[in-house]
Amino acid sequence: MNILYFAWVREQIGLDQEQVEPPATVEDVHGLIAWLAGRSGGYxxxxxxxxxxxxxxDQRFVPLDAPIAGATEIAIFPPVTGG
Incomplete structure (x- = not known):
């Protein structure tokens, strides 16, 4: 699956996107975030x-407890504000 990072998340990780294959135990976005956080200091x-x-x-806003099965793209970003 392709993971996209935006704003300060991208800056701290040092990547704007990457391909990953999380383990089968990672079932939702929250689990994916926890798994990614264990990769290195920037994460x-x-x-x-x-x-x-x-x-x-896949370009639809979801809560962090949303399942990731079948996802081709997951974006992770800070809250967006408008003005």
């Missing part, structure tokens, strides 16, 4: 507080 820093993150699966 741990960017993903330390899931309450500060939002997600989209």
């Amino acid at each position: 741990a820093s960017a993903l330390a507080d899931p309450a500060r993150l939002r997600a989209a699966i």
Whole structure:
């Protein structure tokens, strides 16, 4: 699956996207975030507080408890504000 990172999440991780194959035990977005956070310091820093993150699966906003089975693209980003 393709993971996209935006804003300060991208800056802290150092990537705008990557291909990953999470283990079968990772079933939802929250689990994916926890799994990614264990990869290195940049991931741990960017993903330390899931309450500060939002997600989209295949370009649809989803809650963090949304299942990831069958997803081809998951975006992780901070809350978006308008003005």
